[in-house]
Structure formats: C-alpha cells, structure tokens
Amino acid sequence: MAATIDELIALVEQNRDAVVGDLFPVREAAPRLIEASVYHPVICLILQGSKETTSHAGSVRLGRGDMLVVSHDTPVTARITGVPYLALILPIDLERVRTLEQSLTSADAGQAASVLQATVAGSAILETLARLLAIRPKTPEDSVLTPLLLTELHFHLLRSPAGAMLRRLVSPSSHESRIARVAALIRRDYARVHRLADLAREAGMGQSAFHHHFKAVTGTTPLQFQKDIRLSEALRLLEQGAVSVTEAGLSVGYESPAQFSRDFSRRFGRPPRRVLQGIAAE
Template sequence: MTVHDLAKQVNDYIGDGPDMTKGRETGIEGLYVHRQSKPSPFEATIYHPVICLNLQGRKQVAVGERSAEFGLGQSLIVSHDLPVAARVTEASPEHPYLAIIVALDIAILRGLSEEIGDTARGNHRAGALATSITDAALVDAMSRYFALVGDPLEARVMAPLILKEIHFRLLMASHGGMLRQLMQRDSHASRISRAIGRIRTGYRSPLTVAGLAEEAGMSPSSFHDHFKQITGTTPLQYQKDMRLMEARRLIAFDGLSVSSAAYEVGYESATQFSREYSRKFGTPPRADAVRPGFAV
C-alpha cells in the first residue's frame, strides 16, 4: 500500500470529525491517527517514544536547540520521553495534515537484539528525534497494522506480530540509530533513558546533575554532554519543562490557582514561576486558567 492509499483510509476513518490537537485512539493499543486542517502555532507537549508517519501536510517538532520538520512520506522517530514544541506548518481543509502514530515498546526493541545481533549497529551521532523518508516495507507494515482497526479477532491474533515487525523495521531504518543504541542495556542511550525516568518521577524535588550522573554511572561532564546530545536539551532544562507542563495541566484541567500549581510542581516563588511560564508558553498562567476547551 502506498502513502497516498493509507492517507485516504485514515481520512475516511476519521470522517467528518473535528480537528484534533492530539492523536485519536483507534482501539488498537498504541495506534493513533491525527488530522488537522490548518497550520497551528507551536504547542508544548510531551512526546513519548513513537513512530509518526506523515501522510499529508507538514509538521515541525523542536526540543532545546534541535528542530525537525517532516512532510509527505517521511517519518519521525522519537526514542525517549521528550518535552517538545510542535506545530503543523502545512495544512488546509482540502489537504489536511494527516499522520498515523504507533507507540514504541522499548522491551520489544530489546527483545529483538538477540535475533538481530550486530546486523543493526548504533549510530553514535543519532539523537532522540530523527526524520527520514520512510522505507516502503515500514509503510506496508503500518498499513497492515491500521487495517486491523474494527476487526477484534484479527487484532487479537495479528497485532502483536505486526507490531514486532514494525519495531524490527524501525531498527533497520536509516533514522533508527538511537533505537539501535537503546538495544544495548548499558549504552549511553539506555543510561540517559533511565535518567529521564528519574527526572520524570522526581521533577518536583530538587535534582542535581551530579546526583543524576552518579545514578547513571557517569561523570557529571560526560552525563551532561550525552544528555544534551541525545535529547537536545540539558537535564535541568528538561526538569523545568516537565514542571511547567505539569503546572499548565493543573491550571487548565484541575482548576488549581496559579500559586497552588507553582508550589505543587516544586517552585518556591510564584513570581519566578509566572515569569518562566510566560516565557515558555507565550502567555501568563492566568490566561490558560480561563481558556475554554484548552488542550495540552
């Protein structure tokens, strides 16, 4: 199946529904579709490990000093949890932005390591965001995965097999270098992944680069350099982004006051929180508290 064929199927599946600010679930675990009919401003969000295949339009994703834009037939691989700014750059009602997204399972990737062996070698210059033209075999595998939507019996039997194939195709892809590094349990990519997990669970508490480096079994300077090379941002900036995005959710969805949200995510000064929030999102926190239907 071609990218154009898959785009038509995804568009027909979504039907006359409204634009989505996030991927829509399909009923197949970890499989999402996305459609947007006009360009959008940058929106801060958290990307978990995924493969995002662009079927129509263009999208840009930025983290720290790194930015990636991808269009028709290209795909974005995200290998680590990342706080990103993303926007649709090319879309219209006649030709909306369309994408199909599959969540990645690091356990599946590592489970393939014994079968693949040294065939797929890591690219040590790879980052946690990578884009490239998508191989026809990967497009075909993702098309067959999407074809399981609406057929519970086939999905139950075939989904695990096709999902494993998708992971294999990604490991062999030209932009799968960081995934190949993650197969190695004691690689820098794996250590940084564990450090990210530590930051995500403990972002409310003070963290130090030295402490994170010690947990990762690396020197502070080496840890800092590898963290930035892989994620495009620094450990402390990553923690700050996590705090601000969680605070935004608390304000917009849980109805917390600005000061309560600031203290909840670890800020001691509401003034500093408001200043950094405005710099991050381009609007003061009180504005998000009154935005109806706000989506993070």
C-alpha cells in the same frame, strides 16, 4: 507491491478513529501551535499536511510521507503548518525493541543519532502499517496478527535511518541507554528536587561525564530538561482552568510563585495569569 500513502489514508478513513495495537490517527483541520507537549518514545508518520517539531536537540520539518521517531521522553513544541493534517501515531515499545537485539548485530552503530530523528518512511514500514490498518479491532485476526505485525514494524524501524538512537538503546550499558533511563526518571518525578550527584549516580557516571552525555543526547542540561517538563505540565493544568497560578506552580515543584511566573513567561512568552484570562474570556 508496497503500500502507498494514499492507500494508508484510505484505510484510516475506512476505520476512522479505530485503534489497532495502540496505532491511532491524529487529525487537525486548522494550523495551530501545541506548546505543552512531552513526547514519550513514539513514531509519527505524516499522511497529509505538515508540521514542525522542536526540542533542545533541534527542529524537524515533516510533510507527507515523512516519519518522525522520538526515542526518549522529551519536551517539545509542535506546530501544525499544513492542513488538512492527518498522522499515524504509534508509541514505541522499548521492551519489544530489546527483544530484537540479536537481530540487529549488523546495524550501523556509528550512524549519527538524535532524540528527534526524521526520515522518509520506507516501503517495508508502509506495507506493515497497511496490513495493521486492515485488521478489524477485537477480532481473532487482531489478537493473533497484531502483536506479530507490531514486532515486524519495530524491526523495520530499527533497521531504518531513523532507528539509529533506538539501536543505541538496545545496549543497557550505552551512554544513550543510561541517559534515557535518567530522563524517564526526571519525567516521572518532575516535581521532586533532583540533585546532579544523585542523577549521575543513577546513570552510573561521574557528574562531569553525566552532564556532558545528558546534553549530547537531549540537547540541554538536566536542570533545564526538568524545568521544561514542569512548565509544560503547568501550562496543561492552567489550560484546563481547574487551578490558580499559585496552585499550578506548587503542583509542578516550584516553591516561589514569583520564580514560577518568571520562568513561565520566558518559556511561553506570556505570564501564566494570561492563560487563565484567555480561558475566562472564551
């Protein structure tokens, strides 16, 4: 019999904050807005509560039993809307995805795909997660069975309705795979000036085709993609209270403090100095 959401909740509560094979729980006791996030490829399964996640590719609303698959590095805004909130998070291992290529030849490559893909978690995924959560960390079972179960989980994910974009990534020559590679480059070197011609060359495309495919995959342009990552990182730095507004802008690649303040205000609805003032008032 397939595992249920309630059984997964019970297993999480038994082990509380234990991490099994990079699978870990996230809890929230109150609704809140999470502005400065850049999601790496990840699976998020909602066990309790609800949330809304928004990127340039669109918005998805998730509740109990829903699974979100994020296939590429992408800036997002997340809002916890229903509490108590409990979710399971698992980073997607893209190398493990590629090893499964030969097993996915019958997958429907024509299915619509998005960088944010949501679906109800299937019974195979729930059952595999239950077996993972039942393993005690740092035991012989952990060292032997966890890698096998993680491979099984990725296999079920790729064959699920939410795995469409990941299936495209299996092919190194696909447009989606090449755009994902460039998006990861921008994410790593967000403070650098990236010329469109250089990014297109990295993707092995002409500039016009690159611009078109980048927007089709991410929902935005390469310039706006980089700007969102810069501003999310700047907000994170300001919320830590360790840098000034000018230092935050310079550290993420802005040469003009005035331009940084304008872009920040448009993105977050308040000037960066208000973030520091809020921290000082706490």
